[in-house]
Amino acid sequence: MNVEEITMENLNLDQFIADQTENIRAQVGGEVAINALSGGVDSAVVTLLGHRALGDRLKTYFVDSGLMREGEVEQTVTLFAEFGVEVHVVDARDEFFVALRGLTDPEEKREKGITEVFYKDIFARLIKETGARVLLQGTNYTDAEETKAGIKRQHNVFEQIGIDPQEAFGYRVVEPIIELRKPAIRALARFLGLPPAVSDRPPFPGPALAARVIGEVTPERVDIVRRATAIVEAELADTGAFQYMAILHEDRVTGVRDGERDFGLQIEVRCWESTDAATATPTELPFDTLRTLADRLTSEVPDVVSVTYNVTTKPPSCIEAV
Ligand code: XMP
Numbered sequence: 001m002n003v004e005e006i007t008m009e010n011l012n013l014d015q016f017i018a019d020q021t022e023n024i025r026a027q028v029g030g031e032v033a034i035n036a037l038s039g040g041v042d043s044a045v046v047t048l049l050g051h052r053a054l055g056d057r058l059k060t061y062f063v064d065s066g067l068m069r070e071g072e073v074e075q076t077v078t079l080f081a082e083f084g085v086e087v088h089v090v091d092a093r094d095e096f097f098v099a100l101r102g103l104t105d106p107e108e109k110r111e112k113g114i115t116e117v118f119y120k121d122i123f124a125r126l127i128k129e130t131g132a133r134v135l136l137q138g139t140n141y142t143d144a145e146e147t148k149a150g151i152k153r154q155h156n157v158f159e160q161i162g163i164d165p166q167e168a169f170g171y172r173v174v175e176p177i178i179e180l181r182k183p184a185i186r187a188l189a190r191f192l193g194l195p196p197a198v199s200d201r202p203p204f205p206g207p208a209l210a211a212r213v214i215g216e217v218t219p220e221r222v223d224i225v226r227r228a229t230a231i232v233e234a235e236l237a238d239t240g241a242f243q244y245m246a247i248l249h250e251d252r253v254t255g256v257r258d259g260e261r262d263f264g265l266q267i268e269v270r271c272w273e274s275t276d277a278a279t280a281t282p283t284e285l286p287f288d289t290l291r292t293l294a295d296r297l298t299s300e301v302p303d304v305v306s307v308t309y310n311v312t313t314k315p316p317s318c319i320e321a322v
Contacts, residue, residue, distance in 0.1 A: 002159075002160075003141065003144060003160075003178050003179055004179060005141050005179055005180075005181065006179040006180055006184065007184070008183055008184050008187070011180070011184050011187070011188075013187065013188060013191045016188065017049065017052070017188075017191075017192070020049050020053075020176040020177075021049060021052050021053040022053075023174075023176065024049065024050055024053035024054065024136065024174060024176060025053050025054070027134060027172070027174045028053070028054060028057070028133075028134050028174070031057070031131075031132065031133050031134065032057050032058075032059065032130050032131055032132040032133075033050065033054060033057065033058050033059070033132050033133075033134040033135070033136050033174070034058070034059045034060075034061060034123070034126050034127060034130055034132045034134075034135055034136070035047055035050055035058060035059075035060055035061070035135065035136040035137060036060075036061050036062070036063050036118075036123070036135075036137065037060050037061070037062050037076060037080065037087055038062070038063075038068075038076070038204070038206070038208075039062075039072055039075065039076035039079075039198070039201075039204075040138075040198075040201060040203065040204050041182075041185055041186055041189050041194070041198055041199060041201055041203075042138030042139075042140055042177060042185055043137070043138040044080075044138075044189060044194055044198050045138065045177060045185055045188050045189050045192060045194070046136055046137060046138040046176055046177060047060050047080065047085060048083065048085075048192045048194070049176050049177075049192075050136045050176075051083075051084075051085055058136065059088065059126070059130050059132065060080070060085055060086070060087050060088065061087070061088050061089070061090050061126060062076055062077060062087050062088070062089045062090070063090045063092050063118065063122055064089055064090060064091050064092060064093060065092055065093065065096045065114075065117075065208060065210075066092070066093030066094075066096055066097055066219060066222065067096060067207070067208035067209045067210050067217075067222055068208050068209070069204070069208075069209070069226060069229055069230070069233075070226060070227075070229075070230050073089060077089065079195070079197075079198065083193075090122060090126070092117070092121075092122055093219075095117055095121060095122065096113065096114070096117050096210075097217075097218065097219055099112060099113045099114075099116065099117045100113035100114075100210065100216070100217040100218075101216070101218075102216065103216065103217070104215050104216055104250075106322045109207070109210060109217060109322060110207055110322070113207075113210065113217065114206070114207040114210060115156075118206075119165070119168070119169045120168075120169055123135055123169065123171070124169055124170060124171070127170065127171045132171070133171055133172060134171060134172045134173075134174055135165075135171055135172070135173050135174070136173075136174050136175075136176065137156055137173060137174075137175055138156075138175070138176075138177055138185075139156050139157055139175040139177070139178050140177055140178065140180055140181060140182065140185060141178060141179060141180055141181045142181055142182070142276055142277050142278055143156060143157050144157050144160050144178055145278070146278070147160055147161055148160040148161065156206050158173065159173075181276040182203065182275070182276050182277065183275060183276065186199050186200065202241075202242065202243045202244065203242075203243055203277060205320055207322070209222050209225050209226060209229065210222070210322065211320040211321065211322045212225050212229070212245055212246065212247045212248065212320065212321060212322065213225050213247075213248050213322070214247065214248065214249050214250045214321055214322065215249075215250030221248055224248055224265065224301060224302070224303070224304075225246055225247070225248040225267075227300065227301045228246035228248065228267050228297055228301050228304070229245065229246045231246070231293065231296045231297055231300060231301070232244055232245060232246045232269055232293065232297075235289065235292060235293055235296070236271055236285075236289070236293075239271065239283055239285070241271045241272060241273060241283045242272045242273055242274040242275070242277070242280065243270075243271075243272045243274070243277075243280075243319060244269070244270065244271040244272070244283075245269070245270050245271075245320070246267050246268070246269055246297070247267065247268040247269075247270065247321040248265065248266075248267060249265070249266040249267070249268060251266065252264060252265060252266070253266055253305060253306050254305075255305025255306060256305075257305065262303075262305050264303045264304060264305030264306065265301075265303045265304045265305065265306075266304070266305070266306040266307070266308065267297050267301065267304050267306070267307050267308075268307075268308045268309070268310055268321070269290075269293055269297075269307060269308070269309050269310070270282070270309075270310045270319070270321075271283040271285055271309075272314070272319055274314070274319070277319055279313070279314055279315070280313065280314040280317075280319055281313045281314075282309075282310060282311045282312065282313065285309070290309055293307060293309075294307040
C-alpha cells in the first residue's frame with residue numbers, strides 16, 4: 001500500500017494537526033471543498049480539521065440515506081452547530097432505496113447501492129452546485145488496508161484499488177486521516193475537543209444499516225433493523241465493547257406466537273472486542289443480558305421470532321454481515 005501507518009507511539013497530535021491543515025490548504029488551494037459528515041469519529045475529525053484549514057470554504061453535508069440510526073441526523077446537526085459548523089442535510093432517501101432495489105449480492109449492494117449513489121450521484125451533484133473540486137473524507141488506515149487486501153470493498157476506498165476519483169467521478173478526494181487507525185483517530189478527536197459521545201463512539205460503517213440487512217435492503221427491512229439496533233445499543237452501551245449491532249437475516253424461521261404458527265424474522269446480535277477492527281473476538285456477555293435482548297427484540301420489533309448471538313472471531317467472520 002502506498003500509505004504508511006502512523007502508530008499511536010509515533011503520533012504527535014499538535015504536529016499532525018499542523019501538517020494536515022497545511023496539507024488540506026495545499027490540496028484545495030484557493031478553492032471550495034465539500035465533505036460529508038456522518039456523525040462518526042472519522043468524519044467528525046475530518047470536518048474539524050477541514051474547517052480549521054479552510055473555514056467557510058469547506059461546505060459540510062450530512063447525507064440522509066434513509067439507512068441511518070434513530071435520531072442520528074438531528075443529533076449530528078445539533079452537535080456541530082455547537083462547534084460553529086453548519087451542516088447541510090441532503091435528503092437522499094429515495095435515491096438510495098431505488099438503487100438498492102432488487103440487489104442481494106453483498107458486493108453489488110456496496111458498489112451499486114451505496115458507493116455509486118454517494119460518489120457518482122450525490123457528491124458529484126454537490127461538487128457541481130458548490131463549484132468545489134475536492135471532496136475531503138475520513139478514510140482510515142484499516143479501511144484502505146482491507147480493501148487493498150481484497151477482503152471487502154469499503155465504500156470509501158478508491159486509489160488503493162486502482163480507481164482515480166478524478167477520472168471516475170470528476171473530482172479529487174483528500175484523505176487527511178488515512179495514515180491513522182481508530183485508537184489514534186479517537187485520541188485526535190479528544191484533542192480537538194469533541195465530546196466522548198463522538199470520540200468514543202463505536203464505529204458505524206459508511207453503508208450504515210445496509211451493512212446489517214442480509215438480502216434486499218428495503219425501507220421496511222431497514223426499519224426493522226433500525227428498531228433492533230436501538231434496543232441492542234441501549235442494552236449493550238455499558239459493556240465497553242468495541243462495537244455491537246443487530247443484523248436482520250434473510251431467511252425466515254418457524255416460530256409460535258399466541259398459540260399460532262408464526263413464520264417470522266431472525267435477528268442476529270453481534271458484540272465485539274477489538275482495538276482496530278482488523279481482528280476481533282466476541283464479548284462474553286452474561287446470559288441474562290442475552291435473554292433480555294431476546295425478550296425485547298421479540299416483543300418490541302414486529303415479526304421477530306428468533307434471536308441468535310454470534311460467537312465467532314474475526315477472522316473468519318467479519319464485524320459486519322454484508
Ligand atoms: P468488517 O465488517 O470489514 O468491518 O470486519 C471492519 C470495520 O469497518 C467497518 N466497516 C465499514 N466502514 N465503510 C466504512 O466506513 C464500509 O464499507 C465498512 N464496512 C465495514 C465496520 O463497522 C468495522 O468497524
